[in-house]
Amino acid sequence: MTKPIEGFSKLSKEEKIHWIATNYTDNSQETVTTLKQYWNTNEQLQKLHDEFIENTISNYYLPLGIAPNFLINDELLAIPMVIEESSVVAAASKAAKFWLNKGGFKAEVLSTEKIGQVHFIFKGEPEKLDTFFKFIKPKLIGESKEITKNMEKRGGGISSIELRNLSHKLDHYYQLHCVFETLDAMGANFINSCLEQFAKTLKSEATKYAPFTKEEKNIEVVMSILSNYVPNCVVKAEVSCLVDDLKINDTTSPLEFAQKMVQAVNIAKVEPHRAVTHNKGIMNGIDAVILATGNDFRAIEAGVHAYAAKDGSYTSLTHASIENNIFKFWIEIPLALGTVGGLTGLHPLVKLAFKILQKPSAKELMQIVAVAGLAQNFAAISSLVTTGIQEGHMKMHLLNILNQLGATDAEKKVIVNHFKTNVVSHSAVVDLFNSLKK
Numbered sequence: 001m002t003k004p005i006e007g008f009s010k011l012s013k014e015e016k017i018h019w020i021a022t023n024y025t026d027n028s029q030e031t032v033t034t035l036k037q038y039w040n041t042n043e044q045l046q047k048l049h050d051e052f053i054e055n056t057i058s059n060y061y062l063p064l065g066i067a068p069n070f071l072i073n074d075e076l077l078a079i080p081m082v083i084e085e086s087s088v089v090a091a092a093s094k095a096a097k098f099w100l101n102k103g104g105f106k107a108e109v110l111s112t113e114k115i116g117q118v119h120f121i122f123k124g125e126p127e128k129l130d131t132f133f134k135f136i137k138p139k140l141i142g143e144s145k146e147i148t149k150n151m152e153k154r155g156g157g158i159s160s161i162e163l164r165n166l167s168h169k170l171d172h173y174y175q176l177h178c179v180f181e182t183l184d185a186m187g188a189n190f191i192n193s194c195l196e197q198f199a200k201t202l203k204s205e206a207t208k209y210a211p212f213t214k215e216e217k218n219i220e221v222v223m224s225i226l227s228n229y230v231p232n233c234v235v236k237a238e239v240s241c242l243v244d245d246l247k248i249n250d251t252t253s254p255l256e257f258a259q260k261m262v263q264a265v266n267i268a269k270v271e272p273h274r275a276v277t278h279n280k281g282i283m284n285g286i287d288a289v290i291l292a293t294g295n296d297f298r299a300i301e302a303g304v305h306a307y308a309a310k311d312g313s314y315t316s317l318t319h320a321s322i323e324n325n326i327f328k329f330w331i332e333i334p335l336a337l338g339t340v341g342g343l344t345g346l347h348p349l350v351k352l353a354f355k356i357l358q359k360p361s362a363k364e365l366m367q368i369v370a371v372a373g374l375a376q377n378f379a380a381i382s383s384l385v386t387t388g389i390q391e392g393h394m395k396m397h398l399l400n401i402l403n404q405l406g407a408t409d410a411e412k413k414v415i416v417n418h419f420k421t422n423v424v425s426h427s428a429v430v431d432l433f434n435s436l437k438k
């Protein structure tokens, strides 16, 4: 058995590779070759990527694709998407094109509040804590001025600090529930720095507060951290058109299609198993843009799913209606995003993604991302309620199967051509491939 290693992070990249290759793979030469194959020949660029995280040994490629023809608030955009799933970019592009001549997507930011909390234990009288909090509130704000002054110059900063008594949920548990405006920054560092300063002020002021008993003076701060649940950092995106304009194919009437779309959304509203998959389809579009623009997709995922369950049961993030012969399809979703800070100014492809998107502000990026999610959902459920998902899915997956089989370009051409008019299945592809080989 391999022994634990001390000081792995201090080894050079070559040493790390040697260690992993010899201890955890059966063909160490092949491992080294595979890892180095993905190193960038531009050493400066490689170093930049090496330093994003600890213990980097190589780069992990994902395709960067473009979904063109997105008309959003009357601006025509091409959306960069980073994703491994074969059908996602094609589906987004298809939905964008479908809505292009129907007025496109309309999006608006409803709110931009970010949240952070100082969680602490106070063993004493809640009323006394209340009075103490009112007394120190100006100090909480004053002592964080060094951190907030630049953000304030730009129009952001601390919006509110509230004392919350949660001792009915957990003995002696209270929090400072704080709201921030971080403008174009996602704001994680800003918020966390403010919170840690609040925690220091809270603790030190308590020790000096005369009305407190010895025990009350000893406030125990458990942790200070932003919350990825941002139900008041919400964007809405929608499409709408006359039902008669909803011609999706030659076999489904516009009205039947509109009704099926509404029914599919209604099912996702009431049935959590379906809602999770429905929302997963939305996240296909959202995560792909989040990744392309260097934002934190785990934060977005966590916040979005909590939002989908905010009324006590997990439900659809999109909505659909038919009223007065108008079909409307929309999404309301919390997205705490940044267009400055973090990876946004560092990763060359992220910088390029922002250029392609015409240098959006954080609010504009919220709109673009919400539209990508809505488009993806429209594409997924329109396939589901008409042809079924597999037709398009397997067509896109065809190249993956052919690459696994090691097909040549000439073989790919013949096989792709054949499946333009035939149903793709794994076994049908393998059979045709084998027959060509013969």
Ligand code: MEV
Pocket: 085, 277, 278, 279, 280, 281, 282, 284, 380, 381, 384, 389
């Ligand atoms: C697959 O990645 C996403 C779908 O399952 C979404 C959905 O079912 O709505 C097609």
